[in-house]
Amino acid sequence: MASMKLRAAALLSVAALSLTACGATADTASEANADDTKTVTFTDNEGEKSAAMPAKSVVATDNRTFETLDSWGIKLTAGAVSLMPDTISYTKDKEILDLGNHKEPNLESVVTVEPDLIINGQRYAQYAEKFKELAPEATIVSLDPREGEPFDTELERQTTTLGEIFSKQDEAKKLVDDFEAAQKRVTDSYNREDTVMGLIASGGELGYSAPSTGRTVGPMFDFLNLTPALELEESSTDHEGDDVSVEAIAKSNPDWIIVMDRDAAVGSDGEEYKPAKELLENSEALQNVTAAKEGHVVVMPADTYTNESIQTYTEFLNEFADALEAAK
Template sequence: MLKKRLLTLGAAAALLALTACGAEATAPADLAGAATVTVEDNNGEHTIATPLTSVVATDNRTFETLSDWGVKLTAGAVALMPDSSPYTQDKSIVDLGSHREPNLEAIVAVEPQVIINGQRFTQYHDDFTKLAPNATVLELDPRDGEPFDAELKRQVTVLGEVFGKQAEAKKLAGDFDAAVARVKAAYDPKDTVMGVITSGGNINYAAPGSGRTLGPLFDILALTPALEVEDASTDHQGDDISVEAIAKSKPNWILVMDRDAAVSADDAGYSPANELLEKSEALKNVPATQEGNIVYMPADTYTNESIQTYTEFLNSFADALEAK
């Protein structure tokens, strides 16, 4: 699926000269210059000319990876980036705004070669192809029907090919797999697990499999659900079922994503997830609460659902399991 083809004419000439002289064929230093990389994303195969001088990113899952790899952005969805991202401090990056009121036309001036699009900006794929016809619009969102863990690793693997960070991508995938293995080794399938999302002062249900962010972990880790309901959704705030119904399922473990921590932590009315759960009368007698078996995802998860975020959370979950 992934392959590189060097196009440097000088390199080809040098190789021909070496062959003609009967010398041992060794690659000249400038082979690392202009080249192409061919990768496959959700929409098919793309051949991208490198080195890249103008990169745009709108996919929240990719911001941490790109930043860690030192990828310079000329434009991006800065309004959607967590405050923890170094990109938010880089005033040279053209802010395309949020997906609700985007300034898509702003990419025209930066003449991008690659637009790493996805998540909240997926709907603007065709707009980007029209505004930047010479750019490759690369989309690597996890695909429906594919194993979520494999999709997270596919994303960083493809990005590693594009930016020449194959070793770094391999390490990210390996760290994720190691965290998954830790959880599986420590988890007892007899213990039931509940996923919840706190939002707007409410504790909502994250359905196994389909629930936002936490849902896929049930399949990846082979967790035993404490509760399953019909017609569960992928809603970003979770499903609105009563806290009493959650409590009645008596989960041994509760996994939590605090949605508001990423988007409204500075608001006067913000209630942290740990306070909501600790103050809930309905949940105070469930096994997970009584035994301290509540594990929280990183605060910026809602705007940073990267493979690094999942790895960090899985290691926290493994720590809690191993401590029992």
């Protein structure tokens, strides 16, 4: 009997030690998880905010941020996948919940992924308040370029802030450095006496992208200090550009033409897609324009309309610089 009692006592001691060890392991794991999480404080368009990082559920709806987040390997639980070009790997990830096109979004579905961080903006900027209502626990980040601020520095601010949020400061600095280097190449090789025309190809037609205000191309007139070939009394930010006749383009006789091919990104509204360069080359009215005769037509990357990231602008600026340097 004494032997059995001793044995039972020994077993109880082992069990107690096991439970203590398990408890210690659980506590250690909990402490480790706590150590892995940190509060990041940053400033966006609405002021100072904070978020617990790494976030468990990240949602992204801002087209300017997709390529950056993708290149950093940030995992998304939901996003505006319908707005992403196929150059972004998120479009191939079936686990990401697609919130849909901004015109008919499925906003309510965001609650199913229980987001704690939403990178919102551009076409989805109008839904910020709705996201706050649907995901009150989430930190909503708004980094759209602010009106009245230089567009180039706003792109850099967005990139730098995202770097702070996701602890990708070095990667963000590299993107900013590359962008500034490409920008400098353009300004160093551009002759201010050369006039520039900004155009948008959409629906098989050419629209005018006005300096400063025009979609995508317009802001480059400011931060590259380009000389406009044509300035209209009234202009807009319309995604298809403003109405302008090819005769008006021909009359302004630009030395350089920069084109954003919207159709290349979303398809033509017409029966058949016609590349922007083809539209220009096949226009009889433009045959004698200096830019056409000299081959000084530079088309932005094909996915630009749905990927207006800092990387897209860097790619274009380097291509523009190549053309400018070759023309010297």
